Amino acid sequence: xxxxxxxxxxxxxxxxxxxxxxxxxxxxxxxxxxxxxxxxxxxxxxxxxxxxxxxxxxxxxxxxxxxxxxxxxxxxxxxxxxxxxxxxxxxxxxxxxxxxxxxxxxxxxxxx
Amino acid sequence: xxxxxxxxxxxxxxxxxxxxxxxxxxxxxxxxxxxxxxxxxxxxxxxxxxxxxxxxxxxxxxxxxxxxxxxxxxxxxxxxxxxxxxxxxxxxxxxxxxxxxxxxxxxxxxxxxx
Numbered sequence: 001x002x003x004x005x006x007x008x009x010x011x012x013x014x015x016x017x018x019x020x021x022x023x024x025x026x027x028x029x030x031x032x033x034x035x036x037x038x039x040x041x042x043x044x045x046x047x048x049x050x051x052x053x054x055x056x057x058x059x060x061x062x063x064x065x066x067x068x069x070x071x072x073x074x075x076x077x078x079x080x081x082x083x084x085x086x087x088x089x090x091x092x093x094x095x096x097x098x099x100x101x102x103x104x105x106x107x108x109x110x111x112x
Numbered sequence: 113x114x115x116x117x118x119x120x121x122x123x124x125x126x127x128x129x130x131x132x133x134x135x136x137x138x139x140x141x142x143x144x145x146x147x148x149x150x151x152x153x154x155x156x157x158x159x160x161x162x163x164x165x166x167x168x169x170x171x172x173x174x175x176x177x178x179x180x181x182x183x184x185x186x187x188x189x190x191x192x193x194x195x196x197x198x199x200x201x202x203x204x205x206x207x208x209x210x211x212x213x214x215x216x217x218x219x220x221x222x223x224x225x226x
Contacts, residue, residue, distance in 0.1 A: 034214065034215075036217075042219055042220070043116075043203050043217035043218050043219045043220050044155065044203070044217045045217070046214055046216065049214060089154055089155070091155075098143075098145070098160050098167065098168060099145065099157040099160060099168060099170075099171070100155075100157065100215065101157070102147075102154035102155045102156070103154055104152075104153055104154045105152075105153075105154055
């Protein structure tokens with residue numbers, strides 16, 4: 001399944017399928033990006049990050065892709081599990097600034 | 113290594129009262145950030161502090177809100193004369209240095225104003 005980020009805030013996938021969550025960022029000067037996972041009632045949890053000099057970065061079951069031309073970021077989760085159910089936020093940071101700007105999030109529902 | 117700690121986890125105040133939210137950063141971290149999150153929304157930056165200094169408070173309302181990070185003790189976000197619109201989750205994050213990119217978040221304080 002694929003989410004179009006801010007325009008489709010909820011993504012439902014079957015357990016075992018791959019998930020793709022998209023995010024459009026606004027500032028071409030942003031040089032660092034993080035994907036956070038937030039479970040209900042908890043704080044954001046770091047998943048994976050990527051710098052603007054990279055196009056792709058892989059972690060355990062997760063991959064982040066960065067397309068600077070169209071200012072687009074995506075998070076791919078392989079073999080989605082029920083424990084992946086949460087809200088996922090992308091966060092961008094502009095060079096020389098210390099604060100992150102968060103998207104509004106995409107809720108991922110994993111059906112067993 | 114303990115993570116970022118926040119207390120209280122839940123805080124209920126009546127309109128006009130004061131709310132004090134505390135944040136203890138991760139061990140070795142001297143940079144603290146406060147964010148606010150309304151239901152079904154992303155986090156909004158409020159303020160960035162180092163020990164005894166406010167570095168960036170561009171996201172903090174000019175009135176009623178203040179923050180500090182003293183030499184000893186936790187960082188405090190203080191909201192005076194709370195109104196219903198202040199009801200939100202307030203998250204604190206910390207990082208070890210100014211240029212350390214990743215910010216690690218605490219569990220948040222959920223403020224409810226009656």
